[in-house]
Amino acid sequence: MSEANPAFAAIDHATAQAHEASSHWAASTASERARLLRGLADVLEQNATALIALANDESALGEPRLTGELARTAFQLRGFASAAEAGVPYLQIDDAAAPGAPPAGRPRLTLVQVPLGPVAMFSASNFPFAFSVLGGDTASALAAGCPVIVKAHSGHPALSRKVFELAVAVVAQQGLPVGVLTLVEGASREAGAYLVRHPNIAAVAFTGSYQGGVALWRVANERPRPIPFFGELGSINPLVVLPGALANGVAEVAKSLAGSIALGCGQFCTSPGLILVFDDADGRSFTAALADALSTQSPHRMLTDSIRYGFDHAVGKMASHAAVRSLIEMREPRELHEAGDDSCAGPWPRLFEVEAAAFIANSDLHEEMFGPAALVVKVRSVAEVLQVLQAVEGSLTVTLWGVQQNTADNLALIRAAEQIAGRVLFGGVPTGVAVTRAQQHGGPWPASTQPQTTSVGYGALARFLRPVALQDAPDWLIAAKRGGTLS
């Protein structure tokens, strides 16, 4: 089905390979899947120095951050290996036959899991290891028994190719079909749409912008046979500072929050972008301390020119909004240059402030500023906090500082947070997402296109499986399914 775009032929080739590998990999045992995942983790670690240097060249995220991210990516691959060995992708509920007439009488029913088939995985720019070639989406899809076609991100092409090369060698060494893991390049929207539309693709995993994600989600729904589209589209991550949280002073907490806002140049989908602060003496002093602490952060260069352009555009819009006050003065490029900075440097962190009523009334203030910036919303009551949270609608996280006591107000705040978020924090900062069974990374629309699923943690595996009930299946089949020796 190739057309003019040169990326199309590569996509045809990769998806054909994935299709060909699909039955083999679907029938793989837990130990085969675990061996591949551990082999991929090993090869990342064995080549850590070179890979981190390459990643830093392309992303500017810094060696300490990239060292941690590579470790997390290897940890995640091994975690999914253990999940496969524990039988998660073969999960089985076996209901014995019951004698007698229905509804109580019934045949034997055994619920097993079947892999969906080849998964198109769109890498993100902001996690060149953990949400890229061998990131969580790839690890969970492979553990589920699905071949993966990686759509490399144009923000780190050399790293993507190098990691893929290492992975291909592991696949070959383990005697697996080449189609288990393939990679395609080409940054155009047409190529992305072509991949999502491709008849060989059974599901899509995507991490990226709202615009890009929604456009591809529509393509997935417009197929003759629509397929699941697991899109994680970013978020403004409200953080509520209740008065009780400031009882021990404002300096330390303000510093910790400023660090979270500027971490990785604010290029985290869990970066706290909306800070709800009470308009009282402590609250005002916290906001001032936050502005101070943020001013001393010096974020590094952003991931790509288009992300930098998007950030400048978003803060420009915010700064010029009639209802918004800027809490950190903009520094001019010349001033930055005189301070020893250059054109490659990162953007200056920004902090804005708005009244709750104005925030609620202006939906253009609800948009994410992807980068080191946040908007302080001045609130005067718990009721007003609830209204602001309701106006946000969907977010990956909500953080509540100061709700430790079992009170009616706190319960109302917790419920409101649960209504709009996939993860609710009772302290700390939302950046940093632990890889564990109980993790939920995916909130109501627009944070996620499938808010009932998670893209981080071992629950991510379920996205690529479909339950099938076997009615009165022969014993040998059930035994084989149980051992994961037949899938």
Add this chain to the structure above:
Amino acid sequence: MSEANPAFAAIDHATAQAHEASSHWAASTASERARLLRGLADVLEQNATALIALANDESALGEPRLTGELARTAFQLRGFASAAEAGVPYLQIDDAAAPGAPPAGRPRLTLVQVPLGPVAMFSASNFPFAFSVLGGDTASALAAGCPVIVKAHSGHPALSRKVFELAVAVVAQQGLPVGVLTLVEGASREAGAYLVRHPNIAAVAFTGSYQGGVALWRVANERPRPIPFFGELGSINPLVVLPGALANGVAEVAKSLAGSIALGCGQFCTSPGLILVFDDADGRSFTAALADALSTQSPHRMLTDSIRYGFDHAVGKMASHAAVRSLIEMREPRELHEAGDDSCAGPWPRLFEVEAAAFIANSDLHEEMFGPAALVVKVRSVAEVLQVLQAVEGSLTVTLWGVQQNTADNLALIRAAEQIAGRVLFGGVPTGVAVTRAQQHGGPWPASTQPQTTSVGYGALARFLRPVALQDAPDWLIAAKRGGTLS
């Protein structure tokens, strides 16, 4: 947001009530939910005689079938009550904090379930109890903590009103908000779309035709904030008769299959509509016996005029298809009338036959004939069976007769069946869907809009819940969540 259509004001009213009841019902304990569900089961049984008579007047499904269906509906309500008491809608995974730096070090994470909110439930015509006002969708949504707005089916309006009246009395008697269960009428497509578009609706459960379901699914996706649409859209349910399955003669198995095809006048979404038979002596003798057995069935009147019209249209198209041979001669209305039949009587059962290659090449032969009719596909090899199954793409069930042995051919058939179906049967007939934990009622598109979920069995509850991870939540909150005493 009312417009011209008189149904709109009723929808505004019902969804406002549901919205108002939503927080209360989301916070309900397991025992409150179980009490409501058991109260609803009791009231169905206490009024069984009158309800079954009313249902028979409107549906013509017959008292024995409706008696069984009411029993199943009460059983199902009580089953979901037990599931709530077992903690299913409060499901909790509690990962303790781990010391040290990430990725191994982590905060405490507790995964809980949060109800989505008000569910619009579109009743089906063919199960006036089990897929209507108090059917499986309603039972599972209520058990999940979601208020339900029932869209009554115009095929049984009086029964819908009566069951709803009884339910409302139970809700009132238990002191619950009236919005926990509401009902709207109005058969127009505009009213259905208005309900799905309504901002107070958080999810949709639908059982019905492909056309109607896909149209509403599109409406759900076109909302400013799309919502999950759980549509069960019907199916052709292939049944494969392998030569070994006929070793003990053809008469009994043909009779059993004819009974399944004509059951409830063929108005089951699991009715076997595609029979794959080998073109050998036994196979030909089985097909002849099936045609004989089906001719002696006398199906009752169909559920609605439009279903009858649709059936006549579908069999007319099939009968006039160049590649198709009719195995049961059409009887003219006059002939039926002379045989003592009248204009209210059901349609004559039909059986057609086609070569495998012609079936694969003609996608218009893949469409469901909703009613007492089936298409026999003549196959010559296991490879041809696999090709026919692949051509079907998505089905609620596939039945395999004669795959008891562990052979390469049988494994290939089982894998092909798993690829296209939500339930694979190793004998028996697909009509009859047990309500149990291991049930899976929902196959790949077009059988279901969300093939990773089920609309029958206790897994149905998960459709109306969204996981939320609580990070470092206070102990009192986790304890309350665990007991289902706080939601």
